[in-house]
Amino acid sequence: MITLDRASLRYGDILGLSPTSFSLPMGGGITGLLGPNGAGKSSLLQLLCGLLPPSGGEVRVFGEAPYRNPAVLVRIGMVPEGDRFPAGLRGDRWLRMMGRLSGLAGTELESALARALAMVGMVDRAHLPFSSMSKGMRQRVRLAQGLLHQPELLVLDEPFNGLDPEARLELMETLRGLAGQGKHILVSSHILGEVAQLTDRILLLLRGRLLAEGSVSEIRALLDRHPVELRVHSGDPRAVARWAVEESGLAGLRMEEGAVVLSVRSPRTFLPRFQEAVSQGAFPFTALSPLDLDLDAVFHYLVQDHA
């Protein structure tokens, strides 16, 4: 659905995105676009939404170049970063205005408006002026704007910035709901936890380059230089340690209070043996938690290894 072939973006001498190639398959679901500030997230989104032509290479969305291409653009909904509105304007009036810009009118516009507002749960609050809406409500109106023309691909640039935890959770729920209805959603964020809560599929950008792409567990498996750390809680951690040192593939071991941390080169071979031992009651066991399989750890290792 989205294909980049050595696409790059420069603003004069300033690098936005180095030549990048990847493709995202069709189908619904949420993809997280991750990276520190200045990594190229906004540049990539601008290319995908056809706001700018690539400085080199090719960008294809739904098989065509999006820049100045209405045929593609009607299938993309964009919610840009920021929180700027004409303060006195009412939410629904602004939405109507934006709807007319995308060519909707009359009853078609009204039904599109009602549908979009229902999707974001703002039906009864859209008549408020922006100045009396909370930040979360404004973010929802912006999302409704992106949904007006029923796009297949929804692109959100840092939608969670500045939201309080409750509004953040609500927005995530809304996005999951939209993804469930078959929309493809691309969300950029520099907060790992937000993305980790939302999706497993990520694109990771660093210094204008695509650093990794795929599901977190796939990417973690590729980082085989870093042994996986498993914390085993047990009534008798020494017993666990005694069992573990007999096993091959143990790279390290650390005792903690009430637990032992095992460093394992290949979890694929180690974990089945561990599972067998637990099932057979080889040692007392209460809990097993991997310490560095999550997005945080993956990001950290990637940056550490490649930056």
Next chain:
Amino acid sequence: MIRFEQLEVRYGSRVALQGVDLELGPGVTGILGPNGAGKSTLLKTLLGLLKPNAGQGWVLGIPLGSPESVRLREQVGYMPEYDALVEDVSAFEQVAFWGELSGMAAPQARDRAHEVLHFVGLDESRYRAVSGYSTGMRQRVKLAQALVHSPGLLFLDEPTNGLDPDGRSRMLDLVLKVRDQLGASVLLSSHLLEDVERCADHLVILDQGCLKASGSMNGLRSRLARRCELRFLDPLTPGQEAALQELGSLLATRNGLYDLELLEPDPVAPFRWAQAQGAVLVQLTPRHDRLDEVLLRALHG
């Protein structure tokens, strides 16, 4: 360090804080609540800028609303949410300036400014004007500014705002280092629950000026009996997923994490089940309340 008894603060007729009973000791206290919940009123009250309209409060032993409360500000450090930096002045000079404003003599303030800037990790750059600093450096100058007079109480408002993952992690490490080395009581307000989860020992939840919940982090995140979270090495097949009900009732799944209520409180049972199903477990942890669940429960009952 902080004690409130039925504290009430009003702006004219509008009630900003109402019937707040609170007692906070050393350690990091996370303050959560939607925008407009009363966080900035709380801050102004702690700084002695607002007088309680009813009830009583003591901060670091000083009664609120008493003439002494100007002195309170010598002992409270405040790191604002926004960039409160004098752009055309070096980090060193402005940190020393804030030290002097807190009542330190000039030579001491200068020594101390060097010390705290080293502490937050600004070395050579501390002599350069702040306008050229990155977001991470700016946040650290703001932290240094709040620390320079060794406050007994520190209020950090969104200290990780605008930082990338590495920067955030370093800032949170600093917060913990401050707690351990300075022995100060730290109030941390953040929109990011993970930040609070990582640093806070206590939690305060505010909504519309009322205290919705407060207590130790572990106390509020009660352990849920028989609930556990499972993750497998490979995604489960639909058949395996259906078979999960032999183990207990499936309450939620998210990104391959299964939230399960076990039939019996036996941590080995899931392993036996996985053995039989040909799946491999990588995670089996007893389920605590997540912080977002604590928050939502406190806000909506």
Next chain:
Amino acid sequence: MPIHAPTLPPRPLQGEGLAPALVLARFEVRRILRQRLGRFFGFAFALVLLVDLALVYFKPMAGVAGQLLPQGAAFQAGLLGKVLLFLLWLQVAQVGGGLVARDTLYRIRPLMYAHPVRHLDYLLGKGLVAVGLPFLILLPFILLPWGVSLLMAGAQGPVWPTAPLHLIPAALVVSFLMGILTLGASSLASTPGGGFAWALGGVLGCGVLGTLLSGLMGNPGWYAVSPMALAQAWPRILCGASGELGWIATGLGTLVHLSFWLGVAVLRTRPREALA
């Protein structure tokens, strides 16, 4: 052999620091001294001072024949003359215009009030700079010609031996007028440039208004609306030279300006509005 891990050492003794107002003022002065525009003003003021000194030197020369030139009051008042005061208005508007506005721009004020700084301390600190700066600049214009004149001709020089007694109070009043006006203007703006514009606008706008009113009413007393006219009037009045503005109009005008601009500054820097 212990290891001294780098830690944040414990709380230092809180020695007696300076009063917050002084700390604030010193911080501002350091900042002003770094500004590049200062060199331009330094050059301009030096030029005016040189002209003044030259006049002191040449005045007795011109009157070599018979000491025809009296030590007129107008000459004394002229030491704080039009050109100097105009330059000073510009300089004070530029520096003073930024004093409060810069804090607004960078949102420093809330943080100030989170320190043991009271509203009064804040105003005192800023006021000290805004008023002290023009006063310190005016001082050499009074003392140097006076000293030179005394050295050259003793009591017979063109500058009265008692001139500082007239001119220093004048300089003080003028400095207060300039300082407080720019302080008020600065607190209306949200950028230093805006503060400069407000200050100049206030001075020039009131000047135009004064000219208009005095023309319309046919009464030169209305010039007292103009701060520039007020600043020029004070040295003349205190030296006893005749001018368009009398005692009462000047005093009243100054009082109104001072209280108006001070009121603006007080209202716009209240701690209540900080920390929003």
